[in-house]
Amino acid sequence: MTAAVLSVRDLSVRFRMRGDRHVAAVTGASFDLAAGECLALVGESGCGKSVLASALLGLLPGNAQTAGSATVDGLELLGADERTLARSVRGRRVALVPQSPAAHLTPVRTVGAQLEETLRALTATPRRELRRAAVAAAERAAFPASHLDRYPHELSGGLAQRAATALALIGDAPLLLADEPTTGLDRDLVNRTVDELRRHTDDGATGRALLMITHDLAAAERIADRVAVMYAGRIVEIAEARTFFGEPGPLHPYARGLLAALPERDFTPIPGMPPELGDLPDGCAFAARCDRATGLCATRPDFASGLACHHPAAVPGERSAAHA
């Protein structure tokens, strides 16, 4: 495997609240992501996925405290000052494909004008070359050049998504961060959007690293190499997509429950709701909803071999042996 583009070690984000309370949005997240690889980060809404993304872009609100480390291309992102973030991280090392492109694009300027502005800011394109470079940038994201003079509200959902992707690709960042890129799109459009993201991951000599944050398991299955499952602020399982969606399936009971809830599978919900991030139990956060829980689950399971569970569906070692 090539060297990691993104390396996250023991990343934690806590929000200081009124009355000396804390909300532990992300706790102890560790993973690596290589060029040409797609990692899907999945979990219920409110589990801390988007906070993790914001931490990587230095976009956390003022009451956030971070711990651990996250490096992209060798540059430490946590605690980086605003100048570093603005000049060498956002757009250049980490590019964001936003959740709702219609809200991300500037409504009063055409797509072409926004591409040219981003080109001026991120590259040394001479002024007279800007229009040609904008056409080329649009082309990379399959955005039709004939629509460059349109305003965001004149675009369909799919084209707006491509315009936002074109903007994200301009800085040639080694890490693409897609935060719920398919929310609210219909299935055909979801497939087209994630296929295009996959293409950008494979593009070029070494490709890009793609971290896709999503609650859409079908989209994750379609393009991810690996899947990370987040529950109550912690990554509870990281697995190869092939074994996660196929055989033998996920090992963590929460991940199994999430897959079983799909309408093409059992269509049965996981009982109960996730705990509040401001009031997490000392032990396993999923124990209260888990049918495998025992007294042991009052202590927190360590994250080892890609899994944090006392009673997994199978032993992690056996899985890799059986599917090596």
Added chain:
Amino acid sequence: MLELDTITAGYDRLRPVVREVSLTLAPGEAVGLLGPSGCGKSTLAKVAALLHRPYAGRVVIDGEPARGWRHTAPRAQRTAIGVVFQQPRMSADPRLPLRDLIAEPLRATGRRDEVPARVGELADTVGLTGELLGRRPHEVSDGQLQRACLARALVLRPRWLICDEMTAMLDASTTAALVAVVEEYRAAEGAGLLAVGHDSILLERWCDRTVHWQTPPTD
């Protein structure tokens, strides 16, 4: 019966998005309406919910033709239909704690005395615990807010439910949980359902039958 009879509707009289569409739901029946985004299925759902006046055609609710739309719809017809929209954040008053959000239809129809019992019962049904009921929309997740919006749609015990992409923003487990709540309610009250969406796997699993929207001719 909930009958949509040759409905033509839209936002520009010269270019209606729904043209002469008819659809009939039998009492207690669950019908899934499938179509790509932008095909007009949400507009038809709004017409069926008496929230959008069609240019032509009739809506007949349990034998009674609709006589008004939005606030001019007669109360008996308006309250016979419960609606859940795609985006809970855009369909919840940000100032109301979830408890009041769920109770609002009872208050608006002069049934305040039923509030404590009915809200408590529904909060249990949709899985919202006591402390969450005191929070405002910005203090809860999309999934929790949609649970409250579903409870609000059920609070007046409607005979018809219209769910327009109710689960498009939600994860798999919350989706399955909310569909289970709807089905439990329908089994108990014999209510009919029009579920609008683009996920054929979901709607075919959920509904008695599905209708595929025929793309209208574009001109």
